[in-house]
Amino acid sequence: MTSARMEESDGDFQEERFRAERAGKLGYQPLYKRVKALLVARIADGRWQAGQSIPNEFQIAEELNVSQGTVRKALHEMTLDNLLVRRQGRGTFVTSYDDERILFQFFKLTPDEGSREFPDSTVLSLESGDANAAEADALAIPAGNPVWRLIRRRTLGEKPLIIERIVLPAEHFPELDRFETIPNNVYGLYSTRYGITVARAVERLKAVGADAHDARHLDCPFGMPLLEVDRRAVGLDDRIVEWRISRCLTEAHHYLSDLK
Incomplete structure (x- = not known):
């Protein structure tokens, strides 16, 4: 040439x-x-x-x-x-959003002993509403815009491990409540049903105490130390497509970040 x-x-x-x-x-x-x-x-x-x-x-x-x-x-x-x-x-x-990709690219909670596993999920609630100030700031949308609020519990070997709160801009995920079930692999759902590819995620980690909701669904004492992972998932067009707060039990797990 x-x-x-x-x-x-x-x-x-x-x-x-x-x-x-x-x-x-x-x-x-x-x-x-x-x-x-x-x-x-x-x-x-x-x-x-x-x-x-x-x-x-x-x-x-x-x-x-x-x-x-x-x-x-x-x-x-x-x-x-x-x-x-x-x-x-x-x-x-x-690349497709199969469980293996999600496990190694986006799921960083790892057993202290044994191999990594992809957790199961149970949807606790899915509701629509108007974005409050915190949600609007996290998703970079105007306050009052419609959003979906998804809460689910994630387990490994039937043991509760994570309580997860996901907020999505409703305009990009129409009729989310029409699905009979929300799949465990939600990034696959975003891709196949809505054409939204999560390219990367920005996370912030901090230690928090379990509130009453956490304690009930994680079967742990109120105030127990948890690892909170605040994630903004970013699409290919650099638009924030998801805000996720995960509160994790770390008695037998740790957060693994492979820096290269």
Whole structure:
């Protein structure tokens, strides 16, 4: 491929540049970063679905009029970001929100002894309401906007481990209460039913004492020390799509963060 084909030509990215610029993803960046932003936008707008095989490097390079090396670098970063997965001899696929991915990317509570497990969940309540000041601030939406409030208990080996409060902007999750059951893997639900991919999460940890609600559902004494994990889940377009407060028993578990 000639050097001219390695540079962005006028009009080559016009439609997708608009999509990416609207999401605030483009600016003065290396070409591979701009290509990455355009490909991420394909996942964000649903053109590339979870579990779907994507075109190969050569096809994408031909379509976007850039070098294969540029595409390879963009796809490599997307793989590191857990947005894509390469399967030997089969190609590259959009990552799906299976239990294994959630366990190792988003669930950090680990037994002091033994292997990690994906917890079961029981929905305690699902209600709609107007966002209060704290919810509006956490989700970056106006106070009073409609939200869903989901409370569930999570267990390992039938032992209560976590009480979880999830707040979602209702405009992005219409008719959530129409589901017969809310699945254990809610990130899979967000992706498959609402086209919302959780790309990353920002968490804050602190020690708290169990309140009456925690004590009742975790079967622990009132005031018992718990680990509170305050999470803002962020979509591909950098929009906060979920606020989650998890209060966790840590008598036999710890929070594992693998820093690299």
